[in-house]
Each structure stands twice: as C-alpha cells, then as structure tokens.
Amino acid sequence: MVKLNEWDQVEALLVRALTANAGNVFWYDPEGEFAEKVARWQETTDFSVFISAAAVLFKTKVAVNSFEQARDSALIYCPYPKPLPTENFVTDCLYYSLELVTSEAAPLFRVAGHRLREADVVPLQLMGNKQVIDGPRVHLDFLVDAAHGAVRADHQVYFVDGNNNLISDKITVLSNLASTVVHVTAKIDDWDFESGEICYLVVEDLLTGMAVMVPFEVEAGDVDVFDGQFW
The missing domain is CATH 3.40.50 (Rossmann fold)
Incomplete structure (x- = not known):
C-alpha cells in the first residue's frame, strides 16, 4: 500500500x-x-x-x-x-x-x-582563461564534458554580484543538444560596476540543484549604447 x-x-x-x-x-x-x-x-x-x-x-x-x-x-x-x-x-x-x-x-x-551524486551529472566546463566582465554582455563558451559524469541534465547559467544578488538573465543550457560546445551570451542588468569588483558566474545543474561559482573580475569603462542608428 x-x-x-x-x-x-x-x-x-x-x-x-x-x-x-x-x-x-x-x-x-x-x-x-x-x-x-x-x-x-x-x-x-x-x-x-x-x-x-x-x-x-x-x-x-x-x-x-x-x-x-x-x-x-x-x-x-x-x-x-x-x-x-x-x-x-x-x-x-x-x-x-x-x-x-x-x-x-x-x-x-x-x-x-x-x-x-553531483559528480554523476555530466558537467558544463567553462572554456577560456579570461574570466572578465568588461561590458553588459558577456560571451561564454562551455564544453559539455561527457568524459565525466554519467547522467546528462539541463544546466542554468547566470551571474550574481558579491552579495549573491542576481544581476543577469538566467540561461538554460539544454542537455539534449547534439553539440559538445555551447555558446551563450549573458546580459548584465543595470550595468553600473567599477573596475576591480568581483562578480560570480553560477553554473547550476537542474537535476541535483548543485552549483559551481566562478569568479569574474569587472573591467569597467565607457560602454557604448547602441541607439538604433548605423553611421
């Protein structure tokens, strides 16, 4: 029963x-x-x-x-x-x-x-060594590391600030994609950061709910805002 x-x-x-x-x-x-x-x-x-x-x-x-x-x-x-x-x-x-x-x-x-266990989930590995945020859009490349783990699961990636506040959109990376390399672009909300600040990229698998946090350093500067006109 x-x-x-x-x-x-x-x-x-x-x-x-x-x-x-x-x-x-x-x-x-x-x-x-x-x-x-x-x-x-x-x-x-x-x-x-x-x-x-x-x-x-x-x-x-x-x-x-x-x-x-x-x-x-x-x-x-x-x-x-x-x-x-x-x-x-x-x-x-x-x-x-x-x-x-x-x-x-x-x-x-x-x-x-x-x-x-968390280790049983095929991980998303961040590719590239430049862990820097230098504008409101951050281009990220991930490797679906099938050499580790056994079970594929969707992941969610997003950025938080040093106080763990969400500062970007949340992007779902699907597990059933045929490609082993995934390209995503995260949009930082309300871009107002100073150089030297540390933010974190969160990579969370949606099966176990476990997450990895990768530090990114802000390199702030003048950010050109596209006004819809081409010159």
Missing part, C-alpha cells in the same frame, strides 16, 4: 528529473504498488511515460531506444521485480540512467547502483 504523501514525493522527484531532461528514468516497482498512480499520471502529465510488462521485455528496450534517439526524457515504469542483469534488455542503460528506488525510507535516485 502506498504510504500517505509518498506519491507526492515520488512525483516531485520525477518532475525534477524529467524537467531537467535527465534522460530516461527507470522505476522497478516489484509489487506494482504504484501501478494505479502511474497509470493515472500517464493520462494527465505532459511527460512521456512507458509502462512496461515483464512478459515483453524486448518491447521495453525498443521503447527506450526510441526515446533516446528522439532525445526525449521518459519514465520507464516496470511493475515487476528487477530482472537479473543477464536477463534484462536494458542493463546497459542503467549505467547512465537514473533509477528511481521506492524501497528505501524515502524515494531516491540511483545511478549504476549507487545513490545519485
């Missing part, structure tokens, strides 16, 4: 992972306790949900492949005990996909058998 509020916790985790485009989420529910909840959720949610059946495991593999090829994130709900690795058509996928576990004291995600 599903415990009071347990489905709310599960749904919150699923929404977080699927909103972050973290790829397929596998959920083995040995007794099928959540089967009715998932079936109802499948009808009402905008996320992709595939309900597997133990008798047709190969169809699950086909569905998983189709989601991956479409770069879609989906819940793969399996209302039966997890098969042995040698009998499971999606064993390889579990090394780089989230697995929702509801047999613990509280629902949680695992990756490759261990609890999800």
